[in-house]
Amino acid sequence: MDIKKLCAALCACVMCLCAVGCSKDSKDSSSAAESKASVSTADKADSEKPADSKADESGADSQVVNEQGELMTKTAAIFDGDYTLKTTCTEADGSKQEVVRAKKGGNIYLKVTSDIGTSGFISVDGVSYDYDNVTGVYHKSDVTELDGVLESIVKQNLPRTYGHINGDETDDFDIEEYTYTGDTYITVIDLYFDKTDGSLKKYTQTYSVEVSDDTVSEYTVDELSEGAVDSLFDVSQATSLVDFDSMSEDQRLGYCQGIFNKAGVTTDDLSAGGYQTDDLKTISYDNFVSLVYTYGFKPAQQ
Numbered sequence: 001m002d003i004k005k006l007c008a009a010l011c012a013c014v015m016c017l018c019a020v021g022c023s024k025d026s027k028d029s030s031s032a033a034e035s036k037a038s039v040s041t042a043d044k045a046d047s048e049k050p051a052d053s054k055a056d057e058s059g060a061d062s063q064v065v066n067e068q069g070e071l072m073t074k075t076a077a078i079f080d081g082d083y084t085l086k087t088t089c090t091e092a093d094g095s096k097q098e099v100v101r102a103k104k105g106g107n108i109y110l111k112v113t114s115d116i117g118t119s120g121f122i123s124v125d126g127v128s129y130d131y132d133n134v135t136g137v138y139h140k141s142d143v144t145e146l147d148g149v150l151e152s153i154v155k156q157n158l159p160r161t162y163g164h165i166n167g168d169e170t171d172d173f174d175i176e177e178y179t180y181t182g183d184t185y186i187t188v189i190d191l192y193f194d195k196t197d198g199s200l201k202k203y204t205q206t207y208s209v210e211v212s213d214d215t216v217s218e219y220t221v222d223e224l225s226e227g228a229v230d231s232l233f234d235v236s237q238a239t240s241l242v243d244f245d246s247m248s249e250d251q252r253l254g255y256c257q258g259i260f261n262k263a264g265v266t267t268d269d270l271s272a273g274g275y276q277t278d279d280l281k282t283i284s285y286d287n288f289v290s291l292v293y294t295y296g297f298k299p300a301q302q
Contacts, residue, residue, distance in 0.1 A: 071200075075193075081226060083102065083225065085099075101148065107122075133241070190204045265296045
């Protein structure tokens with residue numbers, strides 16, 4: 001679900017990792033997970049050591065670097081069963097989103113509440129839907145699972161790193177750091193655990209890309225518990241909206257124009273997004289919703 005103002009996500013989150021957005025193949029997942037991270041500085045230092053020195057170490061250092069932290073592993077295990085996770089995401093620009101993720105059996109639920117409305121994803125008995133209350137539409141999806149940041153750290157065997165931890169907070173939290181490294185970006189995830197019971201209290205994601213300042217998103221963990229209530233998995237919250245994919249071309253054009261007018265999306269905005277009016281006849285659900293979130297509901301000029 002490619003919606004600019006959503007967290008990971010979709011990811012991520014994810015998952016959205018938040019700064020990276022939501023993956024088309026799995027909800028709330030970061031595209032930073034496309035490649036397993038490596039610690040290039042450690043690799044470089046190792047290559048400069050004499051051969052006999054490397055042999056003496058027998059790979060012990062690399063095993064320590066890539067070892068999953070005990071607190072991270074304990075937390076991620078919760079996601080093997082039924083669970084509910086509620087977070088509040090604060091983006092770099094100060095905007096906030098409340099994100100609810102839940103799983104019960106094979107059923108999946110994701111809901112994101114932003115300052116302009118709610119949208120989400122639901123999968124029940126193998127049938128999945130994306131829905132968006134801001135635009136009033138839904139469509140059927142082929143996604144059947146959520147891929148989150150915490151699970152991905154373990155599944156991807158990400159290395160535990162130590163170069164980004166905020167020393168000012170180590171008195172209040174036990175902190176574990178993990179890093180995704182892509183071809184042109186790095187995402188660092190710092191996880192903050194309660195010193196008494198080891199519960200996850202918050203995590204941050206710092207997304208670094210070439211020739212760009214770091215983008216930081218912070219997630220406060222409002223609830224992380226085993227189990228999920230049945231009422232979350234009511235597909236009518238999606239299917240009571242307008243089925244975007246069932247519209248004829250003319251219906252889709254008229255509907256999009258109506259929502260754009262309500263949201264304040266102009267023809268210039270449409271052009272900036274790479275679309276002409278006639279393209280709206282065949283625009284996809286994802287691209288339509290993305291245009292509204294990207295260009296719509298602008299704050300009034302002061």
